[in-house]
Amino acid sequence: MIEFTAILAWPFLLAGAFFFIAGTLGVLRFPDIYSRLHAVTKADTLGLGLTVIGLGLLSGSLRTTLLMILVWLLVMASGATACQLLARYERERPQVEDENGGR
Amino acid sequence: MLWLISLLLLTVMASMVRVVVGPTRADRLLAIQLFGTAGTAVLLMMAYLWGQPALIDAALIIALLAAVITSALVQFLRREHHD
Amino acid sequence: MAVVDWVYDGLLALLVLGLAAGALYSLSLYRAVVFYIALGLVLALVWARLGAPDLALAEAAIGAGLTGVLLLSALKHQPNKARLMGWPWLPGLTGIAILLLLIMMVKAVWGLPQGMAAVGQAALLAVPESGVEHPVTAVLLNFRAWDTLLEVLVVLLALLALRQLTLPDETFPDAWPLLLAWSRLLAPLSLLLGIYLLWRGADAPGGAFQSGALIAAGLLMLRLVGLSPALPWSRFGVRLSILIGPTIFLLAAMATASLGAGWLAFPPDWSKALILLIEVAATTSIAISLALLVGSDSRELNQ
Numbered sequence: 061m062i063e064f065t066a067i068l069a070w071p072f073l074l075a076g077a078f079f080f081i082a083g084t085l086g087v088l089r090f091p092d093i094y095s096r097l098h099a100v101t102k103a104d105t106l107g108l109g110l111t112v113i114g115l116g117l118l119s120g121s122l123r124t125t126l127l128m129i130l131v132w133l134l135v136m137a138s139g140a141t142a143c144q145l146l147a148r149y150e151r152e153r154p155q156v157e158d159e160n161g162g163r
Numbered sequence: 164m165l166w167l168i169s170l171l172l173l174t175v176m177a178s179m180v181r182v183v184v185g186p187t188r189a190d191r192l193l194a195i196q197l198f199g200t201a202g203t204a205v206l207l208m209m210a211y212l213w214g215q216p217a218l219i220d221a222a223l224i225i226a227l228l229a230a231v232i233t234s235a236l237v238q239f240l241r242r243e244h245h246d
Numbered sequence: 247m248a249v250v251d252w253v254y255d256g257l258l259a260l261l262v263l264g265l266a267a268g269a270l271y272s273l274s275l276y277r278a279v280v281f282y283i284a285l286g287l288v289l290a291l292v293w294a295r296l297g298a299p300d301l302a303l304a305e306a307a308i309g310a311g312l313t314g315v316l317l318l319s320a321l322k323h324q325p326n327k328a329r330l331m332g333w334p335w336l337p338g339l340t341g342i343a344i345l346l347l348l349i350m351m352v353k354a355v356w357g358l359p360q361g362m363a364a365v366g367q368a369a370l371l372a373v374p375e376s377g378v379e380h381p382v383t384a385v386l387l388n389f390r391a392w393d394t395l396l397e398v399l400v401v402l403l404a405l406l407a408l409r410q411l412t413l414p415d416e417t418f419p420d421a422w423p424l425l426l427a428w429s430r431l432l433a434p435l436s437l438l439l440g441i442y443l444l445w446r447g448a449d450a451p452g453g454a455f456q457s458g459a460l461i462a463a464g465l466l467m468l469r470l471v472g473l474s475p476a477l478p479w480s481r482f483g484v485r486l487s488i489l490i491g492p493t494i495f496l497l498a499a500m501a502t503a504s505l506g507a508g509w510l511a512f513p514p515d516w517s518k519a520l521i522l523l524i525e526v527a528a529t530t531s532i533a534i535s536l537a538l539l540v541g542s543d544s545r546e547l548n549q
Contacts, residue, residue: 135226142233145237146193195284198287
């Protein structure tokens with residue numbers, strides 16, 4: 061039984077790592093701030109969720125799994141809110157400012 | 164598992180580039196959010212790998228603080244435009 | 247050590263060095279602050295790697311969280327470009343000094359015996375008598391309570407020093423409803439986590455400084471979005487909660503010195519209760535002091 065869950069866990073962990081890589085690629089390659097916001101707050105949060113599922117399967121302890129799910133919920137809420145906040149900040153910012161000057 | 168953690172660290176390292184090139188302040192703040200999420204994942208994996216449940220608490224705190232920092236910094240940055 | 251250990255440790259070390267270099271050499275102060283916060287987060291990972299979850303918690307809460315916000319609030323009063331120092335010989339001199347220091351440190355570390363030192367073993371053996379189960383808490387509040395007392399006093403001194411300065415007025419724009427709702431969720435959550443850390447401190451990593459920093463972060467969040475006014479120094483309760491930690495600590499020290507075995511040598515039957523009392527009082531003081539350090543009410547100060 062334990063071995064079965066361990067085998068089941070690895071695809072989740074690998075998929076989690078995949079989404080982290082995807083998120084970073086998005087941050088590096090996407091053309092503007094709004095699309096980059098999506099890359100971090102969505103792909104990385106999903107990556108964390110898959111990692112949590114994988115680790116929960118591996119650990120086999122209900123308490124640990126629930127704690128980790130709590131962490132994930134917090135990160136999800138934080139990611140969604142941070143995305144909105146940063147996008148609004150960027151839209152509100154006076155656009156006349158020089159992009160590279162004084163920052 | 165350790166390879167996986169190293170892989171995550173590598174992605175964190177790559178996204179440092181975004182802090183350097185920007186171009187906007189929101190981009191750099193976004194990097195903090197990314198560091199928070201990836202750091203949480205790394206801590207959770209370490210907690211499992213070395214059997215240290217205290218690191219899950221640390222992950223919880225990093226997640227909370229990343230959220231606080233991003234929100235607080237947005238408020239600080241907005242202030243400068245309202246002068 | 248397997249290859250993967252080297253890869254992993256090497257990546258962590260490179261990351262720390264890169265972020266530190268970024269924080270030091272960024273030409274824009276804002277960028278430097280962002281690097282610094284990220285450095286704090288990665289340092290927490292390094293402490294976790296070294297098997298010190300207590301330090302990981304402290305570094306995340308104080309190093310990354312609170313210091314980052316403190317630096318950013320100071321940024322407002324600085325010119326936007328970092329200025330280079332006027333002394334051209336300074337970098338070279340610093341470089342030589344650091345090189346000498348590095349050589350000394352490498353020599354010192356090279357001579358260390360492998361495994362646990364005798365002092366560490368003596369401390370671990372004495373943990374059951376300390377009144378708490380977690381070794382780090384036992385060391386901080388029983389065996390080396392002196393250090394912790396002085397640390398609590400340092401926070402108090404910093405706050406008193408800040409009050410001598412005249413700060414420019416701080417006003418924040420009206421927060422968006424989204425931010426208001428989010429901080430209504432975040433602030434109680436940090437309070438809850440802070441109390442949880444304090445509670446766990448007896449038998450697991452956690453403690454007064456980490457917990458105080460988290461509670462301060464919650465208070466600060468409320469202040470930034472305008473949900474709570476700045477804590478007024480004129481209010482008796484605020485001053486009381488700033489002073490209660492050092493006071494109780496000093497009272498305990500004096501009581502043990504005059505009635506018991508000596509300065510801060512807790513009697514074993516009482517030590518659990520005493521440590522708990524001191525921890526709660528110190529957390530209150532640290533939380534309120536840190537919140538005041540970062541988000542102090544300048545209008546009141548300028549009067």
